[in-house]
Amino acid sequence: MSDRLLTASAALAEALIEEMTRDERIFILGEDLTAHAGIFGQFKGIPEKFPGRILDTPISETCIAGCGVGAALTGMRPIVDFHFSDFVTCGMDELCNQAAKIRYMFGGQVKLPLVVWCPDGAGLRAAAQHSQSLEAWFVHTPGLKVVVPSEAADVKGLMKASIRDDNPVMFFQHKRLFRREGPVPDDPDFVIPLGKAAVKREGRDVSLFTYGSGYFLCQEAAAELAREGIEAEIVDLRTLKPLDFETVAASLRKTYRAVIVHEACLTGGFGAELAARIQAELFDFLDAPVLRVAAKDVPIPFSPPLEDFVLPRAADVVAAARSVCNR
Amino acid sequence: MAKEKERKDDRPVETKTWRAMYRTMVKIRLFETLAGEYFAAGQIPGFIHLSIGQEGSSVGVCSCLRPDDYVATTHRGHGHMIAKGADVKRMAAELFGKATGYCRGKGGSMHIADFSIGILGANGVVAGGLPLIVGAGLSIKLRRTDQVAVVFFGDGAANRGPVHEAMNLASIWKLPVLFVIENNQYASTTPQSYSCAIGDLCQRAAAYNMPGYGVDGNDVLAVRETAARAVAEARAGQGPSLIENKTYRVRGHFEGDPQKYRDAAEVQRWQAENDPLRRFEDFLRRRGVLTAKKIRRIEEEVRAELDAAVAFAKESPFPRPEEALEDLFV
Known part of the structure; x- marks a missing residue:
């Protein structure tokens, strides 16, 4: 099809x-x-x-x-x-x-x-x-x-x-x-099972774990990183519960570096949960701290410069990826 | 009261139904009494809310229902469960926290359900059943069956926001729903006279363009008569009704409630003058439907059934701790 x-x-x-x-x-x-x-x-x-x-x-x-x-x-x-x-x-x-x-x-x-x-x-x-x-x-x-x-x-x-x-x-x-x-x-039987993440871009240097709108930030960031010689792997989690931790683990075992990206605000966000599991279950596969890119911890403001300042940007993902890659 | 009794004495005798209703009321009374005793003895964990004195409402309404009709009940739900036909063995086992209970020990007194007979569950959230029952009513309408969906709630729940949304939605869609307020006069410690802006909660039906009936909830046949009418209208596609069964909570809000908010004399007066079980018994004896001998036999049979239920609960094993991780998802 x-x-x-x-x-x-x-x-x-x-x-x-x-x-x-x-x-x-x-x-x-x-x-x-x-x-x-x-x-x-x-x-x-x-x-x-x-x-x-x-x-x-x-x-x-x-x-x-x-x-x-x-x-x-x-x-x-x-x-x-x-x-x-x-x-x-x-x-x-x-x-x-x-x-x-x-x-x-x-x-x-x-x-x-x-x-x-x-x-x-x-x-x-x-x-x-x-x-x-x-x-x-x-x-x-x-x-x-x-x-x-x-x-x-x-x-x-x-x-x-x-x-x-x-x-x-x-x-x-x-x-x-x-x-x-x-x-x-174009297939009426096309179904994506719940609890199945997708590796949407393969890379060897850093894993970007994301979902929802964060995926597009990661896409943009990965292109920029590639120009600098950093190959990012993008894992779109798609389902947060049940979570496909196997795919997360497989990616991390390859890259040894993780950045978690979501639009929701930072504190108590899903990134905190994922970072906790990664450090508990994959500590030996980490060459750098797990970093999170997320919105700032305020309600979403109205005025364009305010909103844009609060939301995570591709540049933030790039900076976090550089940081975990020691660049 | 005397006038009402006179009127009631004119109604045609329904021997079999009345006897069955009486037996169910005895069963609820005794189940609740035993639950209170075993709770006081420390054999039932958590906390429990008993419906003694409210049997007229549960039995009067459920006597009009079929097994495939839906009921959503409350934290004070043992009576509704039994009146709808639940198995007292599995109820008792659930109260004791046993693996053989209705919910395999995961629910307890406040969260019992039996979906096989249309009981969508007791609810630990006051007024929690109302939005759910509107969904059941919508489901009936979409499936084009003639089932009805009944939600019991109290005078306390009547002040919560979901009640307004549920009654409005059920009315605009003409859903086959009965909203049954059991006005037992106290929301935990707070008297209805303090917490509600009106005295007769059935008047609220006018705001939702549905019939509202105020009923002596301790007169089981008056409840049955009103519920029968509302059920018939619902089955015929004429939409929801609100029934307010005025009753009285004889026990505390929960077992162990110190009840500083009311006089013991008030409770005793209700028990002495307005006990729904005693009133029905007197009526049935006057009408020759039951004799002292038959009453004694019903009581003995119910007692034996409940003793067996308690024995079953006591002898049943607790769930294995790891079972706490089961039943979350299909």
């Missing part, structure tokens, strides 16, 4: 259409979904193709999330659209106390096939309450899977896997990347 260029947004819609065609238990629930096919146009074609299976709700994030849980417990396979990932705070009980715990605390009696789609990330001058990257909160909650795709093909393949998974999945897709195009296999 050949690849076509699709935007990340079109890749999402294609995944949903294919899966909704395959399984009539799948439906989408959220605010403002039918008038414009989602507030980002991300569900293009779905309202016409699946009337009654993409449902507009009132502004009731608590109940929308809980509704997804209740429907998943009773034979459906809901996809909950959270409008902006920032609004997960209004559904935290339903996501973290209910969805994450129900299967476990009831002794494995039931499956909970729920996908929570969260458009996240900064760079759109949307300021503090519409720009966050909150994946680490959910990684810290046992019972949830956490997926953060970067390229269009990842969006499609991982969304299909998330829908087919019988567990609750938090799916974070970066808003600024919706229109970014990438090659996507």
